[in-house]
Amino acid sequence: MLSCAARLVRAQIQSKPTACWVVAARGYADIVDEATFTTSEYALHKLDEGPSQTVTVTRDDALKYYRQMQTIRRMETAAGNLYKSKVIRGFCHLYSGQEACAVGMEAALTPNDHVITAYRAHGWTYTRGVPPVNILAELTGRKSGVAKGKGGSMHMYGHNFYGGNGIVGAQVPLGAGIALALKYKGSNDVCVALYGDGAANQGQVFETYNIAKLWDLPCIFVCENNGYGMGTAVERASASTEYYTRGDYVPGLRADGMDVLAVREATRFAAEWCRSGKGPMILEVATYRYSGHSMSDPGTSYRPREEIQEMRKTRDPITGLRERLISVNLATAEEMKQIDLDVRAEIDKAVEQAKADPELPVEEMYNDIFVDEPPFKVRGTNPFMYGMSK
Amino acid sequence: MAALQTLARRCSTSILKRHFSVSSPVAAQMTVRDALNTAMNEEMKRDESVFLLGEEVAEYDGAYKVSRGLWRKYGDKRVMDTPITEMGFAGIAVGSAMAGLKPICEFMTFNFSMQAIDQVINSAAKTYYMSAGKQTVPIVFRGPNGAAAGVAAQHSQCFAAWYGHCPGLKVVSPYSSEDAKGLLKSAIRDPNPVVCMENELMYGTAFEMSDEAMSEEFLVPIGKAKIEREGTHCTLVSHSKSVGLCLEAAQILEKENIFCEVINLRTIRPMDEETLINSVKKTNHLVTVEGGWPQFGVGAEIVAKVMESDAFDYLDAPVYRVTGADIPMPYAATLERATLPGTQDVVLTVKKSLHIQ
Numbered sequence: 001m002l003s004c005a006a007r008l009v010r011a012q013i014q015s016k017p018t019a020c021w022v023v024a025a026r027g028y029a030d031i032v033d034e035a036t037f038t039t040s041e042y043a044l045h046k047l048d049e050g051p052s053q054t055v056t057v058t059r060d061d062a063l064k065y066y067r068q069m070q071t072i073r074r075m076e077t078a079a080g081n082l083y084k085s086k087v088i089r090g091f092c093h094l095y096s097g098q099e100a101c102a103v104g105m106e107a108a109l110t111p112n113d114h115v116i117t118a119y120r121a122h123g124w125t126y127t128r129g130v131p132p133v134n135i136l137a138e139l140t141g142r143k144s145g146v147a148k149g150k151g152g153s154m155h156m157y158g159h160n161f162y163g164g165n166g167i168v169g170a171q172v173p174l175g176a177g178i179a180l181a182l183k184y185k186g187s188n189d190v191c192v193a194l195y196g197d198g199a200a201n202q203g204q205v206f207e208t209y210n211i212a213k214l215w216d217l218p219c220i221f222v223c224e225n226n227g228y229g230m231g232t233a234v235e236r237a238s239a240s241t242e243y244y245t246r247g248d249y250v251p252g253l254r255a256d257g258m259d260v261l262a263v264r265e266a267t268r269f270a271a272e273w274c275r276s277g278k279g280p281m282i283l284e285v286a287t288y289r290y291s292g293h294s295m296s297d298p299g300t301s302y303r304p305r306e307e308i309q310e311m312r313k314t315r316d317p318i319t320g321l322r323e324r325l326i327s328v329n330l331a332t333a334e335e336m337k338q339i340d341l342d343v344r345a346e347i348d349k350a351v352e353q354a355k356a357d358p359e360l361p362v363e364e365m366y367n368d369i370f371v372d373e374p375p376f377k378v379r380g381t382n383p384f385m386y387g388m389s390k
Numbered sequence: 391m392a393a394l395q396t397l398a399r400r401c402s403t404s405i406l407k408r409h410f411s412v413s414s415p416v417a418a419q420m421t422v423r424d425a426l427n428t429a430m431n432e433e434m435k436r437d438e439s440v441f442l443l444g445e446e447v448a449e450y451d452g453a454y455k456v457s458r459g460l461w462r463k464y465g466d467k468r469v470m471d472t473p474i475t476e477m478g479f480a481g482i483a484v485g486s487a488m489a490g491l492k493p494i495c496e497f498m499t500f501n502f503s504m505q506a507i508d509q510v511i512n513s514a515a516k517t518y519y520m521s522a523g524k525q526t527v528p529i530v531f532r533g534p535n536g537a538a539a540g541v542a543a544q545h546s547q548c549f550a551a552w553y554g555h556c557p558g559l560k561v562v563s564p565y566s567s568e569d570a571k572g573l574l575k576s577a578i579r580d581p582n583p584v585v586c587m588e589n590e591l592m593y594g595t596a597f598e599m600s601d602e603a604m605s606e607e608f609l610v611p612i613g614k615a616k617i618e619r620e621g622t623h624c625t626l627v628s629h630s631k632s633v634g635l636c637l638e639a640a641q642i643l644e645k646e647n648i649f650c651e652v653i654n655l656r657t658i659r660p661m662d663e664e665t666l667i668n669s670v671k672k673t674n675h676l677v678t679v680e681g682g683w684p685q686f687g688v689g690a691e692i693v694a695k696v697m698e699s700d701a702f703d704y705l706d707a708p709v710y711r712v713t714g715a716d717i718p719m720p721y722a723a724t725l726e727r728a729t730l731p732g733t734q735d736v737v738l739t740v741k742k743s744l745h746i747q
Contacts, residue, residue: 015574149522151522157525167512169506170508171486173480173484174482174488175487176478176487178488178489180482180489181489181490185491204475207478210473211475211612369522369558370560370582
């Protein structure tokens with residue numbers, strides 16, 4: 001009774017990632033500095049070889065990834081609660097379950113690389129460097145929000161991070177445009193343009209593949225395939241659900257999006273490809289969202305509850321990493337518990353501030369229409385009301 | 391001899407053609423096409439981050455030859471031919487602007503911009519606001535707008551009202567060569583998204599250019615209208631090719647001792663209300679003239695603005711609009727002619743406004 005999408009995620013995981021080697025062990029009960037794991041296989045399209053299934057992670061990095069994923073999870077949970085208590089309004093698309101994608105990719109990129117994504121953007125806004133308090137305050141519409149409350153959930157921007165885009169698929173050509181600018185300037189950096197399984201059928205995505213391949217743009221097209229485009233399972237929307245092949249002449253690969261180390265390795269591979277001037281690559285990450293499409297979708301009318309529970313129990317990215325770390329003594333259960341508590345405290349504090357901070361004064365609504373413009377009159381809601389745009 | 395002359399012409403790298411007019415020894419003439427070409431050339435020379443992309447802009451020299459010579463001069467990096475994928479390449483252009491370049495995105499005609507309009511409005515126009523000033527989009531969208539000759543309904547729409555509707559966008563509509571050069575240069579230098587609507591039928595029309603207009607630093611400010619001809623009895627306000635229509639009508643009316651003031655809007659958004667209102671206060675009569683459809687058009691907006699301003703008390707007649715007929719553009723020549731406003735429409739409407747005949 002599980003949907004094909006969940007089956008796909010599970011099918012890709014031929015074997016549960018196992019620990020196979022412990023490096024630099026000092027003693028049986030001692031914490032180690034580094035460990036190596038095996039990921040599941042990557043599916044390849046027009047590639048002779050793919051990323052390595054053998055992945056090594058240092059203790060510091062592993063704990064960093066754990067903390068980042070946990071922060072996203074707690075932040076999204078808090079956002080969900082704020083939405084239910086009507087402090088957040090409008091759209092709110094939660095990333096819970098998909099944390100390994102943002103954290104894993106960010107682990108293989110640098111802050112000099114560029115990222116653009118669609119509306120399920122809170123996790124990415126955080127990994128790109130915006131503190132959770134400014135994300136939550138944007139969601140609650142306060143002036144301490146990353147866009148002063150003027151953008152909301154889908155329009156948060158940061159350093160080399162272009163949102164947060166509300167129109168499905170529009171961010172993909174934008175991402176290739178950013179890559180064009182990087183190439184134009186002679187930079188070695190890449191742009192990562194993310195989209196979902198729903199957006200993958202958009203015409204403009206194919207137009208973008210065409211130009212990116214023609215012009216050898218350093219763009220990694222990432223399809224975050226979570227099995228559902230809103231309420232429509234992938235098989236009902238796509239004649240081909242092999243999203244990593246949809247670029248045809250663009251080489252592609254698919255990785256397990258619930259394994260942060262697999263995502264990191266795949267991204268490393270793709271980034272190296274793009275940086276070497278070989279043109280674009282498609283990276284499909286098979287992932288899953290626990291929540292509905294947005295807060296107005298319970299997420300249970302089109303998929304069985306058992307499927308969601310099964311994913312949480314067996315494929316959760318945070319639990320998966322925790323189990324790995326503990327199993328090879330990269331970290332102890334206690335210190336990970338401490339991270340959990342620290343993150344919870346940080347997010348709780350951020351929530352309080354997001355609830356308490358004021359909104360922008362109304363006069364400021366007229367600002368930010370044009371840049372570098374002397375102040376000008378802007379019409380209000382009646383012929384006798386004008387604001388000044390500064 | 392003739393062959394040598396032709397050879398000399400072909401070898402010339404100059405884009406300018408200078409003719410000495412009878413009236414002034416230093417006045418130059420330039421077609422609108424050459425003015426646009428010069429604007430792009432000067433701005434690309436001045437700023438490395440300015441580049442041009444669109445269909446046929448490079449190796450074909452531009453569908454209407456507006457970008458002639460630019461690819462030969464600047465190469466593949468700065469002048470890019472795109473596939474016929476408006477939504478894709480407009481989005482790519484916008485993305486490149488977000489990342490710090492200054493793209494000029496050409497639509498072969500603005501009719502095709504409809505395929506990309508989401509990128510113009512949602513990705514370009516609104517982003518500075520949505521990001522509360524964090525993310526700029528210094529892009530120019532340009533191309534021919536409105537009716538051409540015999541190209542029928544899908545290729546003849548005027549988009550001034552559609553783009554003029556949206557906050558966050560600047561929209562300019564040049565008439566003369568001076569307008570074209572100065573406005574396009576201003577648009578390219580403007581760090582905001584600008585839509586520059588040209589007119590195919592005007593590309594070949596030559597206008598006198600002052601010495602100032604010929605200089606590399608010549609800019610026409612966005613948001614300021616130009617009074618092309620002063621008058622006292624009635625104000626005619628227009629944009630693009632229709633400005634020429636108004637000037638013709640004004641000449642006809644002058645013979646009957648009716649003196650019209652002709653205003654060339656130059657910019658649709660932000661519109662120069664002050665010039666309009668001052669003129670209406672002077673003449674007490676206003677007729678708007680445009681090629682686009684009447685409903686929700688540029689003229690309709692002008693009427694609303696005047697109604698709500700203190701110029702209303704100065705009106706001696708309702709504000710009238712002369713527009714394209716409210717139909718999709720027919721192909722047959724007679725029908726097409728009847729669909730677009732002519733001087734007789736303007737003359738008749740001015741006289742109605744003045745309660746003459």
